[in-house]
Amino acid sequence: MTSGVDLGRPQTQAVGSDEDVVRVRQLVRTVAVAAKLSLVDQTKVVTAASELARNTLVYGGGGSVEVSTVDNGRKQGIKILFADSGPGIADLNLALTDGYTTGGGLGLGLSGARRLVDEFDIQTAPGQGTRITITKWSR
Amino acid sequence: MALNADESGRLVDVLSRHVDRITRRWAEVVAAQLRGRLSQAELIRQGQELHRALLDALGKGAVDLTSEEATELRAVLAEFSRGQARQGFSATETATGVFALKDALLTVLDSDQSEGTLRDYVGFSALVDQMGLFTFETYVRTRESLIADQAEQLLELSTPVVKLWEGVVAVPLVGTLDSARAQVVMERLLQTLVDTGSPYAIIDITGVPAVDTQVAQHILKTVVAARLMGADCIISGIRPQIAQTIVALGIEFGDIATKASLADALRHVLRLTGVETGRRQSRREA
Numbered sequence: 001m002t003s004g005v006d007l008g009r010p011q012t013q014a015v016g017s018d019e020d021v022v023r024v025r026q027l028v029r030t031v032a033v034a035a036k037l038s039l040v041d042q043t044k045v046v047t048a049a050s051e052l053a054r055n056t057l058v059y060g061g062g063g064s065v066e067v068s069t070v071d072n073g074r075k076q077g078i079k080i081l082f083a084d085s086g087p088g089i090a091d092l093n094l095a096l097t098d099g100y101t102t103g104g105g106l107g108l109g110l111s112g113a114r115r116l117v118d119e120f121d122i123q124t125a126p127g128q129g130t131r132i133t134i135t136k137w138s139r
Numbered sequence: 140m141a142l143n144a145d146e147s148g149r150l151v152d153v154l155s156r157h158v159d160r161i162t163r164r165w166a167e168v169v170a171a172q173l174r175g176r177l178s179q180a181e182l183i184r185q186g187q188e189l190h191r192a193l194l195d196a197l198g199k200g201a202v203d204l205t206s207e208e209a210t211e212l213r214a215v216l217a218e219f220s221r222g223q224a225r226q227g228f229s230a231t232e233t234a235t236g237v238f239a240l241k242d243a244l245l246t247v248l249d250s251d252q253s254e255g256t257l258r259d260y261v262g263f264s265a266l267v268d269q270m271g272l273f274t275f276e277t278y279v280r281t282r283e284s285l286i287a288d289q290a291e292q293l294l295e296l297s298t299p300v301v302k303l304w305e306g307v308v309a310v311p312l313v314g315t316l317d318s319a320r321a322q323v324v325m326e327r328l329l330q331t332l333v334d335t336g337s338p339y340a341i342i343d344i345t346g347v348p349a350v351d352t353q354v355a356q357h358i359l360k361t362v363v364a365a366r367l368m369g370a371d372c373i374i375s376g377i378r379p380q381i382a383q384t385i386v387a388l389g390i391e392f393g394d395i396a397t398k399a400s401l402a403d404a405l406r407h408v409l410r411l412t413g414v415e416t417g418r419r420q421s422r423r424e425a
Contacts, residue, residue: 018317018318022315022317025315025348025349029348039380040379040380040383040384042380043349043380043381043383043384044380044383044384044387046348046349047349047350047351047384047388050349050351050353051351051352051388054351054353098389105352105353105356106352106355106356106390108352108388108389108390109351109352111389112352112387112388112389112390113388115387115388115389116384116387116388
């Protein structure tokens with residue numbers, strides 16, 4: 001399905017529907033395999049991407065996801081950027097608290113995704129949208 | 140640009156005098172494209188039908204495809220492209236079927252210079268372009284409805300509830316568990332619990348590639364609903380990578396029994412109901 005993608009360059013996927021979340025998952029899995037992540041790490045990063053892409057859709061009102069491979073000289077990894085221009089997050093600490101949700105979910109998506117990856121960076125402000133960058137390195 | 144009455148009249152003349160040549164040339168062009176996937180007889184029949192509808196529309200004074208006189212022609216084109224879409228022909232192959240009319244007419248005009256002017260041909264060409272676009276749109280609509288049908292069928296197919304043992308039903312989940320499917324799964328499971336009077340249900344997630352919080356929530360809701368009806372649920376098929384991901388996410392399944400494989404889950408249920416499995420007995424004896 002996503003075979004034939006050029007993995008040397010960042011891949012972008014718009015997120016506007018539930019089907020797009022599935023496409024993000026498939027894209028992330030393809031890139032994670034190419035970055036030689038173990039099966040456990042693949043599953044973790046795919047799950048984190050699924051959570052964050054759904055947040056982009058549900059809370060950010062849609063946006064885009066950019067997936068790329070990274071290399072720090074010693075190991076390979078996968079870097080994913082989730083960007084939306086939605087309402088942003090007013091209280092980041094609260095949003096990162098386990099069990100806190102404004103949307104009827106389990107309240108574990110954002111905090112759980114942070115635990116699933118190696119690097120987690122979030123830039124957000126009310127009215128400014130949200131940009132989340134995650135990185136997972138191969139072991 | 141639309142045809143004027145003069146051009147339309149001359150086209151009717153040319154089209155009606157060269158039925159065979161136009162139909163044959165059309166069939167040739169289309170056959171080259173399709174490489175023998177339709178028989179010559181079938182092609183000739185389609186060509187005649189198109190030709191007849193086109194001649195009919197022009198004869199009634201249709202100046203472009205949207206005019207009322209061209210209703211019949213539109214119906215023939217729609218039928219043609221629906222047939223092509225359902226038989227798996229590509230969009231190009233379908234559109235070629237219409238554009239080949241230009242080629243066919245040009246052959247006739249070429250052989251006899253006096254028969255038509257460049258203006259006639261350009262006018263005709265514009266009409267064929269309209270027909271091509273119309274065909275293409277019908278084609279896309281047909282494919283879209285095919286895809287929608289298939290998605291619905293998939294939803295039905297991918298959520299069987301099977302009876303594993305007396306009083307034990309199982310739901311093997313395969314693929315992505317979105318809200319629509321989760322709803323279908325829950326309905327099927329609860330209905331089967333009532334129909335079979337089973338006190339145990341096993342939800343097997345071996346085929347679910349990633350368990351995120353949404354999937355977990357759907358499963359938890361299904362389990363709670365089943366419990367309200369007095370049935371106990373066991374979740375099976377939790378592979379090592381899924382287990383680690385669930386822990387990192389912080390999802391808690393509480394007091395819901397979970398097992399690594401469907402076999403383990405069935406054994407667990409059988410033990411709860413006091414059924415001894417044969418293998419264990421023989422092992423004990425040995």
